[in-house]
Amino acid sequence: EIVLTQSPGTLSLSPGERATLSCRASQNFGSSSLAWYQQKPGQTPRLLIYGASSRATGIPDRFSGSGSGTDFTLTISRLEPEDFAVYYCQQYVTSPLTFGGGTKVEI
Amino acid sequence: QVQLVESGGGVVQPGRSLRLSCAASGFTFSSYAMHWVRQAPGKGLEWVSLISSDGGNKYSADSVKGRFTISRDSSKNTLYLQMNSLRADDTAVYYCARERVPVVSPLGYWGQGTLVTVSS
Numbered sequence: 001e002i003v004l005t006q007s008p009g010t011l012s013l014s015p016g017e018r019a020t021l022s023c024r025a026s027q028n029f030g031s032s033s034l035a036w037y038q039q040k041p042g043q044t045p046r047l048l049i050y051g052a053s054s055r056a057t058g059i060p061d062r063f064s065g066s067g068s069g070t071d072f073t074l075t076i077s078r079l080e081p082e083d084f085a086v087y088y089c090q091q092y093v094t095s096p097l098t099f100g101g102g103t104k105v106e107i
Numbered sequence: 108q109v110q111l112v113e114s115g116g117g118v119v120q121p122g123r124s125l126r127l128s129c130a131a132s133g134f135t136f137s138s139y140a141m142h143w144v145r146q147a148p149g150k151g152l153e154w155v156s157l158i159s160s161d162g163g164n165k166y167s168a169d170s171v172k173g174r175f176t177i178s179r180d181s182s183k184n185t186l187y188l189q190m191n192s193l194r195a196d197d198t199a200v201y202y203c204a205r206e207r208v209p210v211v212s213p214l215g216y217w218g219q220g221t222l223v224t225v226s227s
Contacts, residue, residue, distance in 0.1 A: 001169075033211065033213075035213035035214075037152070037214075039152075044202065044217040044218070044219060044220065045144075045152060045202075045214070045217055046217075047207065047213055047214060047215050050207060050212065050213045050215075056207070056215065086151075088151065088152055090152075090154075090213060090214075092211060092212065092213050092214075093211070095157065095166035096154060096166070096167075096168045096169065097142075097154040097157065098154065099151060099152040099153065099154060100151075101151050102151045102152075
């Protein structure tokens with residue numbers, strides 16, 4: 001099983017600041033099967049990034065993904081008030097598909 | 108537009124069974140693999156199970172293997188999760204989700220979820 005470890009657990013920032021979220025995998029699985037999701041309280045998860053760096057439909061360009069192998073990063077260039085949420089990484093290259101534990105981005 | 112509507116959740120005693128359904132619309136159901144993902148109260152996301160587009164391949168998390176069974180009925184555009192021998196730690200919101208595109212891909216569409224509470 002590929003274990004995904006996200007850090008930090010909580011990120012306290014202000015609107016307009018840059019957010020950098022990390023996702024580390026327990027084994028190398030390339031870069032084509034890593035996704036990031038955003039979940040706001042009481043809402044369904046929303047796909048942000050797939051293939052480590054491709055934005056899903058309708059996702060603003062302030063969200064960007066990078067990385068390969070075992071280390072991946074989600075960057076939010078300038079936080080907007082609606083970006084305060086929990087973010088999860090996920091690998092979908094092999095079963096069991098696994099999620100990271102999440103990073104909460106809070107004001 | 109893609110719609111996924113889960114049903115079948117509720118309160119159930121430990122050791123009992125429950126079947127969840129997910130009604131799909133707005134896309135060609137038989138072309139896409141489908142998933143179940145759950146989220147315990149206040150916790151993160153946990154992938155539960157996957158079924159291929161033709162139903163021929165199924166995969167499950169170790170935590171539910173042997174207890175939960177995923178299935179689909181393309182004539183009804185419906186995904187199912189049969190949950191047996193339920194335990195307290197199965198308490199969660201259960202989401203059905205569709206892959207983004209019909210190849211190996213992440214979960215692009217999610218239902219609103221149905222809450223399963225396992226309690227005596």
